[in-house]
Amino acid sequence: MFSAIVPIVALVSRRGSRLMAALLAAGTLGCHGHATTTTATADVAIYATAAQRIAAANLTGEAAYRRVAALADQFGPRMTGSPALERAIVWAHDAFVADGQQNVSLDPVHVPIWQRGKESAEIVTPAPRRLAVLGLGGTVETPPGGLTAEVAVVSSFDELAKLGGAVRGKIVLFNHPFPAGNAGAGYGKSVPYRTEGATRAAAFGAVAALVRSLASASLGAPHTGQMHYGPGPKIPTAALSVEDAALLARLAARGPVTVHLVLEDGSRPDAPSFNVLAELPGRELPDEIVVIGAHIDSWDVGEGAQDDGAGCAIVMESLATLRRLGLVPRRTIRAVLFTSEEEGAQGAKTYAEAHANELARHVAAFETDIGAGTPLGFRIDAAPAAVAEARELVTLLTPLGATVIDEGFSGSDINAMRPAGVPLLGLFSDPTHYFDVHHSVADTLEKIDPAALGRNVAAMATLAYVVADRPTRWPVSPPPPPEHKP
Numbered sequence: 001m002f003s004a005i006v007p008i009v010a011l012v013s014r015r016g017s018r019l020m021a022a023l024l025a026a027g028t029l030g031c032h033g034h035a036t037t038t039t040a041t042a043d044v045a046i047y048a049t050a051a052q053r054i055a056a057a058n059l060t061g062e063a064a065y066r067r068v069a070a071l072a073d074q075f076g077p078r079m080t081g082s083p084a085l086e087r088a089i090v091w092a093h094d095a096f097v098a099d100g101q102q103n104v105s106l107d108p109v110h111v112p113i114w115q116r117g118k119e120s121a122e123i124v125t126p127a128p129r130r131l132a133v134l135g136l137g138g139t140v141e142t143p144p145g146g147l148t149a150e151v152a153v154v155s156s157f158d159e160l161a162k163l164g165g166a167v168r169g170k171i172v173l174f175n176h177p178f179p180a181g182n183a184g185a186g187y188g189k190s191v192p193y194r195t196e197g198a199t200r201a202a203a204f205g206a207v208a209a210l211v212r213s214l215a216s217a218s219l220g221a222p223h224t225g226q227m228h229y230g231p232g233p234k235i236p237t238a239a240l241s242v243e244d245a246a247l248l249a250r251l252a253a254r255g256p257v258t259v260h261l262v263l264e265d266g267s268r269p270d271a272p273s274f275n276v277l278a279e280l281p282g283r284e285l286p287d288e289i290v291v292i293g294a295h296i297d298s299w300d301v302g303e304g305a306q307d308d309g310a311g312c313a314i315v316m317e318s319l320a321t322l323r324r325l326g327l328v329p330r331r332t333i334r335a336v337l338f339t340s341e342e343e344g345a346q347g348a349k350t351y352a353e354a355h356a357n358e359l360a361r362h363v364a365a366f367e368t369d370i371g372a373g374t375p376l377g378f379r380i381d382a383a384p385a386a387v388a389e390a391r392e393l394v395t396l397l398t399p400l401g402a403t404v405i406d407e408g409f410s411g412s413d414i415n416a417m418r419p420a421g422v423p424l425l426g427l428f429s430d431p432t433h434y435f436d437v438h439h440s441v442a443d444t445l446e447k448i449d450p451a452a453l454g455r456n457v458a459a460m461a462t463l464a465y466v467v468a469d470r471p472t473r474w475p476v477s478p479p480p481p482p483e484h485k486p
């Protein structure tokens with residue numbers, strides 16, 4: 001793992017000296033340019049040294065790793081409504097203060113609460129067998145004592161529609177295999193079975209819905225996640241491990257299979273929580289803001305190490321790196337650790353509402369919420385001119401290998417600022433193994449490679465610094481097309 005450090009050092013230093021020579025030849029070193037003449041191309045030269053210093057400061061990733069270790073080990077799972085989440089929020093606040101950050105505050109957020117109770121699933125016929133199950137966030141409970149019904153297995157909504165009324169009174173299992181190839185795209189294609197499966201099955205009279213876990217690899221653990229009810233009856237819904245979903249599909253192909261399902265889950269009264277804010281105030285335009293954000297809550301299984309403890313560490317260490325290096329940008333960089341992302345992004349909605357009068361002065365918002373795989377670049381949701389400039393600015397991240405700019409949905413927390421036209425950027429880390437552990441008991445600290453985590457810090461801190469410091473700011477994003485959905 002750590003052998004990767006050597007080539008990066010070499011790349012940083014080789015690239016740095018080449019750039020230094022070019023800058024000296026051009027006579028531009030140390031010049032911060034003028035608003036009227038500066039372009040992204042010129043900025044790449046101006047900020048090369050800062051990028052190099054930020055990368056060098058995060059080569060081992062140890063400082064960021066200490067942060068995610070503290071969060072994962074000391075607080076464990078940080079479910080919305082849990083004392084662990086609220087303790088972690090206080091820890092993050094105190095850590096920002098200890099780092100010397102300014103305007104550190106806790107913004108109140110009113111969060112809806114859903115809690116997991118006793119859960120079980122077992123095959124009744126043809127032969128008793130326990131199944132690995134996790135209720136989906138938002139599910140209603142089963143009737144007292146649970147329910148027992150025959151299982152109807154489908155692999156798509158089209159297959160469900162073909163069965164139609166034949167699923168009445170049954171448990172529908174969505175046995176949709178996680179697509180091979182790009183894991184992020186695979187997750188996007190699979191997620192409707194988790195979020196909409198219950199509503200679609202209920203429309204044909206099903207009594208419960210099970211979903212094959214959305215997992216790119218599996219060692220028997222079910223993966224939970226949020227679901228949403230549409231109009232119509234609400235039926236209980238849960239995830240099965242990939243292995244158990246495949247087992248049910250094989251058994252059902254041989255003959256009738258019945259399953260007993262118990263989910264004592266459900267909604268509880270709303271409760272108070274907080275977003276954590278901290279700032280590196282801008283030296284010239286402190287009222288203009290670049291947000292860097294992640295979410296501090298997690299599901300109630302695993303430790304939320306990748307999702308999104310890693311993101312919190314990346315955000316905290318990005319701000320700490322800039323402060324330590326004396327890289328105080330023209331505009332303010334504001335770190336935001338959002339609460340309650342997993343269960344409906346209430347922290348993000350509340351931030352956008354509470355700071356509505358500032359959003360016109362939000363120059364950009366960054367988010368990191370796809371684990372700590374090596375950074376590949378950024379997803380961007382912004383005006384074409386901003387996208388074009390971002391493509392040039394990320395050449396500063398060539399030594400990190402983070403030069404991809406993909407247009408599209410950039411993050412569920414910052415997306416609350418999309419209607420205000422704030423340019424959005426999501427740090428895109430290699431998702432190859434993220435969905436192996438995502439929302440499962442396996443999302444634990446030892447999956448995180450400190451050096452890759454450090455490269456994520458460098459990518460985030462560099463681009464956020466450049467966007468906050470460069471003389472020009474990006475145009476407001478055009479309204480999203482009507483079909484624009486997360």
Ligand SMILES: [Zn+2]
Binds near residue numbers: 295307308341369
């Ligand atoms: Zn997340």
